[in-house]
Amino acid sequence: MRIRAVREADAPAVWAIIGPIIRGGAEYALERDMSEADAIAYWYGADRETYVAEVDGEVLGTYYIRPNQPGGGRHVANCGYAVSSAARGRGIARAMCAHSLVRAREAGYRAMQFNFVIATNTRAIALWEGMGFATLARLPGAFVHPAEGEVDALVMYQRLD
Amino acid sequence: MRIRAVREADAPAVWAIIGPIIRGGAEYALERDMSEADAIAYWYGADRETYVAEVDGEVLGTYYIRPNQPGGGRHVANCGYAVSSAARGRGIARAMCAHSLVRAREAGYRAMQFNFVIATNTRAIALWEGMGFATLARLPGAFVHPAEGEVDALVMYQRLD
Numbered sequence: 001m002r003i004r005a006v007r008e009a010d011a012p013a014v015w016a017i018i019g020p021i022i023r024g025g026a027e028y029a030l031e032r033d034m035s036e037a038d039a040i041a042y043w044y045g046a047d048r049e050t051y052v053a054e055v056d057g058e059v060l061g062t063y064y065i066r067p068n069q070p071g072g073g074r075h076v077a078n079c080g081y082a083v084s085s086a087a088r089g090r091g092i093a094r095a096m097c098a099h100s101l102v103r104a105r106e107a108g109y110r111a112m113q114f115n116f117v118i119a120t121n122t123r124a125i126a127l128w129e130g131m132g133f134a135t136l137a138r139l140p141g142a143f144v145h146p147a148e149g150e151v152d153a154l155v156m157y158q159r160l161d
Numbered sequence: 162m163r164i165r166a167v168r169e170a171d172a173p174a175v176w177a178i179i180g181p182i183i184r185g186g187a188e189y190a191l192e193r194d195m196s197e198a199d200a201i202a203y204w205y206g207a208d209r210e211t212y213v214a215e216v217d218g219e220v221l222g223t224y225y226i227r228p229n230q231p232g233g234g235r236h237v238a239n240c241g242y243a244v245s246s247a248a249r250g251r252g253i254a255r256a257m258c259a260h261s262l263v264r265a266r267e268a269g270y271r272a273m274q275f276n277f278v279i280a281t282n283t284r285a286i287a288l289w290e291g292m293g294f295a296t297l298a299r300l301p302g303a304f305v306h307p308a309e310g311e312v313d314a315l316v317m318y319q320r321l322d
Contacts, residue, residue, distance in 0.1 A: 029234035032232060069304075070191055070192050141272065157300065
């Protein structure tokens with residue numbers, strides 16, 4: 001597996017990963033009907049660095065890292081990760097998270113925070129816990145899941161220094 | 162006191178309130194050097210409703226209300242409030258918060274969340290507690306205060322239904 005900076009030419013492969021997640025509406029608080037162009041503009045946003053994970057030259061995962069807040073909150077990083085539905089369970093999310101923690105320290109971030117981990121996404125929560133994140137808060141009913149209705153969202157955090 | 166929707170012509174009065182707060186860098190996680198135009202574009206953003214509080218025809222406070230998250234997080238409101246430094250302690254923030262809670266219920270929001278209340282802003286925290294907000298999390302060292310260095314930020318929340 002190779003993790004590298006995203007390129008313009010990766011946009012179709014990135015959309016093939018994030019499109020089904022956005023349309024599904026169960027993992028991210030994003031508009032389910034957002035256009036491909038808007039989704040790519042978001043994922044490649046000027047406020048963030050975006051990476052892809054390749055296996056045998058095929059893009060199977062992608063993530064971004066950005067300041068969680070501007071101004072006085074710039075020293076805390078925030079990331080979003082997405083893995084192709086066909087490639088789950090192969091350690092791609094774990095590898096991207098490990099990469100992001102290295103990148104965050106290199107970039108001088110002093111902590112990393114995930115603001116909105118959907119409580120039904122138990123595999124992700126277990127993975128983030130295994131990667132050193134603690135749950136700082138459970139936001140009650142913060143997310144309307146398409147199948148489950150209102151479910152909680154977690155604020156997860158780890159210090160990097 | 163009268164609270165009404167903001168108008169384009171209010172922009173100088175709004176900037177007179179939020180400008181010193183942004184430049185001070187102690188109350189909001191916003192870039193301290195952001196331009197007046199960028200600050201007004203942010204405060205009047207298309208994703209939010211913005212109001213002003215007038216006393217004897219003078220704009221002394223302003224606030225916005227918006228969805229805290231897109232997609233599955235749209236049922237939770239988020240607000241930002243600002244009061245002229247010359248008009249603090251006169252109940253303007255309290256009146257705007259009360260107005261925002263009414264407006265949130267009217268608009269169908271089911272909860273309100275403040276994501277990043279700086280822990281040194283003890284007057285605001287006491288006010289939000291008095292208005293029914295509970296602290297869901299304390300984000301350790303989440304904000305670099307210009308005088309205090311790293312200070313905590315609070316996630317505050319209340320259910321509306």
